[in-house]
Amino acid sequence: MTTATPVRTRFAPSPTGFLHLGGARTALYSWAYARHFGGTFVLRIEDTDVERSTPEAVQAIIDGMKWLGLDHDEGPFYQMQRMDRYREVVAQMLQEGTAYLCYSSPEEVEAMRERMRAAGDKPRYDGTWRPEQGKTLPPVPADRKPVVRFKNPLDGEVTWNDVVKGAITIANKELDDLVIARPDGTPTYNFCVAVDDWDMKITHVLRGDDHVNNTPRQINILRAIGAPLPEYGHLPMILGPDGQKLSKRHGAVSVMEYPAQGFLPEAMLNYLARLGWSHGDDEVFSMAQFCEWFNLEHLTASAAQFNNEKLAWLNNHWIKQADNGRLGELVKPRMLEAGAVFDGAPDLATVLGLMKERANTTNELADAAMLFFREPQPDAALLAQHLTDAVKPALALFAERVQTVEWTKEAIAAMLKEVLAANGLKMPQIAMPLRLIVTGQLQTPAIDAVLQIFGRATVAARVAKYL
Known part of the structure; x- marks a missing residue:
């Protein structure tokens, strides 16, 4: 691609839980692409789901990013702090006729959907309050606050060239007039994302393929507000060793469980980088090398399987490369807990230099090094x-x-x-x-x-x- 427009990528998690491995990989690819082109990597917290978003989850995401060393250039921006901006755009869209007030109650909308299901059609909002030339709208109910709906195009289709999946086309008739602001005025997810990507001048959106259905809606909103379209890439999910969606039954899912288990961030980054992207047969590389190599052409469209043995093998490699003083800081708390005595004992860094060849984790390394820091009790x-x-x-x-x-x-x-x-x-x-x-x-x-x-x-x- 040409870089006439400065590359600006973003990682935009919802703070409803920890930073999981799929999110960490998305963040890594977005970060590396910005670094490759000397661009800007933006961190945005999409916290409009007020009921499920928590400060603890925000902190868990920031801690995970910090441990991995994925430093952002701008942000973190919080959607809840941008409400005035969203209201301004909603008002502008109402004025321009690309959005409209809808007074249908949730019960009425559900009844519309039921009728469509019964008729074998896709359930959707039927456009009762959508203004059209020559159409008479129902009388406004006195006791009801309206939602604001986006006036989605009725004809044609939305096509984009997905950098991972290739060309994707969705017919506009498949999309209904989505709500962009609730009765209390708070904006909805797809609307906020479109406005944010516009305001933050995002050029490339890399995210999980669970967002594919959101993309045509966001493209239509961006077009309606006169905003340029970013390039989109939807990454396949990470599967467990059994081919099922990665979950807690496969072990750790939260990124921050891995440092506690004795994994180094460079091993995790190296492993995640290869879980959906390749550079020939190269398996082991630094992040500097990854940023130099990284491109969108070699992202794979098929789901990747998480393999704990491969991660452990990589971790062993990076432990062997690691500075012994740094390893000492990582293993000392565990060794103290196990009763290690450091007074009058050998130099810890020297011990670790000897013991690290066979350690797959820093926890294994700590346990192995204990023989130098306790009184021997031979059987x-x-x-x-x-x-x-x-x-x-x-x-x-x-x-x-x-x-x-x-x-x-x-x-x-x-x-x-x-x-x-x-x-x-x-x-x-x-x-x-x-x-x-x-x-x-x-x-x-x-x-x-x-x-x-x-x-x-x-x-x-x-x-x-x-x-």
Whole structure:
């Protein structure tokens, strides 16, 4: 596309719950498209559903965006703070004849729909109060406040070239004259969205495909008020591993459940980016790379399936890339809760550098790192099995050599080989009892690396206890 008009995208959630994965992906694509073109990304809170919108949900959306690092350039704008502007546009439309007052009661409208259903027609408002040339309107009921309805075109069709789904056409006769303002004057969803997109000069609207039916209504309103049309793209939903709509039975749905489970934002962004878009076979990429590559041509029209194993694999990759100091800040609260003692213990960042290779989450990393931050309590039966009479002379020689060996991983490894050779043993015969004595467990990374991190004094003191 040409960029003569500056690109302006928006993410416009309704604050009726948390930021879910589908919403986060929509926000990511809108953000990345704006970043790709050096454009503007707008955050708009569509809070006209007063009964269901809550301040807690607004905060949950903002927290989710902040965790993901999807920074907005303008906003957040709140629809409830723009009521004067909507009323101004409604008044203008009434004046120009693109909207009209409708005094039909909800019961009368329902009766119209019932008649149409009975006749096999699509149920809709029948236009009783729609002004037409030569038409006489019913007398205005004295006790009733009107709604304002949009005067939708009766003929023709609405066509747009959806950047995800291709050309979509809806006949105007399928759309009725929707209410744009309620009896108390508050505007309705589709009307507010159209006015907002106009006022905020939005050039590209990316959103979930549950909005496809709203698009022709919004296009007709935009045309009626003389506003330019944005390009629209409707993203397919994200499905669970079983092919059903993603829901709580598949695990976490709220974005903010993922940091608590030990996922990094860069892993989540990397995963969501590939859940409906591709760049050849590239699976792992930074957000800077994604913004450079991102385009609308490679969005996929088919639904994507969420795969927890793939997310965990990506998270492992990004944990391995992450700064150890940053990982320390993430794991320390969990470790303290588990009773970790950091005074006199090895450096946490150094420990994490050793342990992070196999961790799929920062929670797994915290649990694995605990062996360096608690007193070892080896199982008596395991000690009896591995700390045999054949091994004790080798352990005594090891304890002697610990005092003088240069304290590097390489020097410790060489010293262990010399101790084994002097006693005619193989590596597991000394590595297993050493692991138990020093860490309290049999499974650890390479014994030379573990000993180096614990430090000479700790290793000497723990081995001395068992000689």
